[in-house]
Amino acid sequence: MATQLEARSGTSARVRVQKFGTFLSGMIMPNIGAFIAWGLITALFIEAGYFPVGVLGGFGENAAGDPNVGLVGPMITYLLPLLIGYTGGKMIYETRGGVVGAAATMGVIVGTSIPMFIGAMIMGPLTAYLMKKIDSIWDGKIRPGFEMLVNNFAAGIFAALMAVFGLLAVGPLVTLFSDAAGRGVDFLVSSGLLPFTSILIEPAKILFLNNAINYGVLTPLATEQATETGKSLLFLLEANPGPGLGLLLAYAVFGRGMAKSSAPGAIIIQFLGGIHEIYFPYVLMKPLMVLAVIGGGMAGIFTLVLTGAGLRSPAAPGSIIAVYAATAQDSFIGITLSVLMAAAVSFLIGSVILKTSKSTDDDIAGAASKMEGLKGKKSSVAGNFRSTSATDGPIRNIVFACDAGMGSSAMGASVLRNKIKAAGFPDVKVTNLAIANLKDDYDVVVTHQDLAARAEPLTQRATHVSVDNFMNSPRYDEIVELVRASASAEGGVDPKNPMPAAAASEADADTDGAGTGANDVLAEQSVVLNGRATTQEDAINEAGRLLVERGAVDSSYVAAMHEREKSVPTYMGNFLAIPHGTNAAKDLIKRSAVSIVRYPEGIDWNGKQVKFVVGVAGVNNEHLSILSAIARVFSDKDQVAKLDEATSVDEVLALFGKVNA
Known part of the structure; x- marks a missing residue:
């Protein structure tokens, strides 16, 4: 029990550091483009740059005899910290x-x-957090008509107070910290100990703890150095692609199985793409290989110290292209030697470990899964190590998940189900479900891209696919190919043979059978050819009112439809939106019903044009047959055109077939 508690405590501490590091990187990464812009202007236009221009680089005097301010100083002093503070607050x-x-x-x-990056990382989030707490004090208590006055003056007064607090208290403390950290770095350099920081940095990268070190300490210190000297080697302590390159080369030459065959492709992703995460599974598969990247990192840093080379700005991502783009004018040879030395040492150590290893096979796929466990979420590169189907067996169970498991997911599932049936795989089950009800027993999970982060932790064993268009997403074809590949690998289904016509008819009958209890889901009085609404909010009200008038839902269900729209838009593609309530609002539904409102002139729906608004309220699965029919219609552009040209309600009902039969 004590061991388990210690393990949990260690994991919890690691996760907290990961989250902290992710938060820090969340303030820096969106602004890397501005850092690069500053670095390019510095390299080009300062007095020692490629094309010295006083008015841009900030040296010399202007026509009036006043010193040129230039861009370099104001950008590093004001622009970059303000961007970080704003991003952190947002x-x-x-x-x-x-x-x-x-x-x-x-x-x-x-x-x-000094450049106040650390101060910005403190003041931005802190001020925003306190402002949020202050606003909550009088939330809902302000007299109508005074909201803007109170909100604006509250923000202005509090921001002014925090600016004074930052000037008098936080600034001096951050300066003391920066000075102490700078002296620590100088001591490490003068003592020849800086290369030993790789003992901390390289394992931290594998455990996804590097962001806290890189963006919390190294980048601010490096930027301060770069402001004074034009470059800093601290930018390359974590971003050097050399150690990972050497490790992957060792696997490419001396590895086994999938680890060997996947290494060349991983080299391209890591060295050129700058995604260092790609080599983490190779270390986790053989933990002793961490010595290779530590050795490579130490060699790279030693070379930087020896040559005095450095970068002008952060190299993000850690691609050799980004590294050279940020390299100081006098440092190209030193940077090149640093990368090559790091790769060579890492390759030599890794080769010895692989040659002396007694294992006969390397489970790179298992290591990739372990890496995702350490990361705490899905990895964008882990799929490179999985089998074609990305599952332990054939794909038989696909779920389309949305917030309520009612409208969006049902429509998407209908489109995907039809595609999979048409490909000849009637046994593959495609269902829809609310995210809150998901269990980790699906082969593939499909979600809207805004909901993927919520679904992934609940279904970590599944392959996840996110889409931004429910009706005609190209990702559906990818899923069909995934199903085809898994069936082919199993050997039980000929992927080139479509299912017999009888089986297709039986499958379609099963889908339509969902409507056995839905013979009045779509009624004539619930179809409006010329909606009156001119805004998205009014359109939701109009579609919801039709459901209320039919006695299908309680009047408060309409508010839940608006709440659902705020969390994830219900735009489906092909001019269609299907507003519906949240998962918590299902108790407000009395019986299944669907309303259809056409807007010939179209309505702006979060930047998308919508001509058809389908209000949805479903009990159990009674509404699925009509949604399946709607999905079939709106996935066919010719059918959408006919719907757009319909002159009567009967024509609209006819286009959806015998969905109420």
Whole structure:
């Protein structure tokens, strides 16, 4: 029991550090483009740059005899910290948090003489968090008509106070920390100990703890150095692609099985694409290989110290292309030698480990799964190590998940089900479900891209596919090919042979059979050819009102339809939106019903044009037959055109077939 508690405690601590590091990187990464812009302007236009221009680089005097300010100083002093402060605040409290966070960041900027990145990382999120708490005090208590006055003055007054606090308190503390950290780095360099930081950095990368080190300490210190000297080797301590390159080369030459065959492709992703995560499974598969990347990292840092090379700005991602783009003018030889030395040492150590290893096979797929466990979420590159089907066996169970498991998922499932049947796989089950009801027993999980993060932790064993268009997403064809490949691998189904016509008819009958209890789901009085609404909100009200008038839902269900729309838009593609209630609102549904409202002129639906709004309320699966019919109609552009040209309700009902039979 004690061992288990210690293990849980260690895992919990690691996860907390991961989350902290992810939060820090969330403030820096969206602004990397601005860092690169500053680095390019510095390299090109400063006095020692490629094309010195005083008015841009900030040296010399202008025509009036005043010193040129240039772009370099203001960008590093004001622009970059303000961007970080705004991004950090927005992460906490959306735009309002970003605004007060940026205003408060100005306090730490003017109170110091160094680039205030760490101060921005503190003031932005802190101010936004406190602003959110303050707003909650009078939420819902402001008299009508005074909301804007209270909200604007509250934000202005509090941002001003936090700016003063940043100037007087936070700025001096951050300056002390930066000075101490800078002296620590100088000591490591002068003592020849800096290469030993790889003992910490390289394992931290494998455990996804590097963001806290890189963006919390190294990038701010490196940027300060780069401002003073034009470059810093600290930018390359974590981003050097050499150690990973050497490790993968060792596997390509001396590896076994899938680890050997996948290594060349991984080299391209890691060295050129800059995704270092691709080599983590190779280390987790053989933990002793961490010595290879540590050795390579130490060799690379030693070379940087020896040659005095460095980068002008962060290299993100850690691609050799990004590294060279950020390399200082006098450092190309040193940077090249650093990468080559790191790769060579990593290759030599890795080769010895692989040659002396007694194992006969390498489970790279299992290591990739372990890596995802350490990361705490799906990896964008882990699929490179899975079998074609990405599952332990043939694909037989696919679920389309949405917030309520009622409208969006049912429509998407209908489209996908029809495609899979047409491909000749009637035994593959395609269902829809609310995310809250998901269990980890599906082969493939399909979600809207805005919901993927919620579904993945609940179904970690499944292959996840996210889509942004429910009606005609190209990802559906990929899933069909996935099913075809898994069936072919199993050997029980000929993927080139479509299912017999009788089987297709039987399968279609099963789908239509969902309507046995739905003989009045779609009624004539629930179809409107010329909707009155002109906005998305009014259109939802109009579709919901039809459901209420039929006695299918309680009047408060309409509010749940709006709530659902705020979390994930119900735009389906092909001019169709299907607003419906949240999962929590299912108790408000009295019986299954569907309403259809056409808007000939179209309505703006979060930037998409919608001409058909289908309100959905479903009990059990009684509404699935009509949704299946709607999916078939709207996946066919010719049918959509006919629906658009229909002049009577009977024509609309006829297009959906005998869905109420």
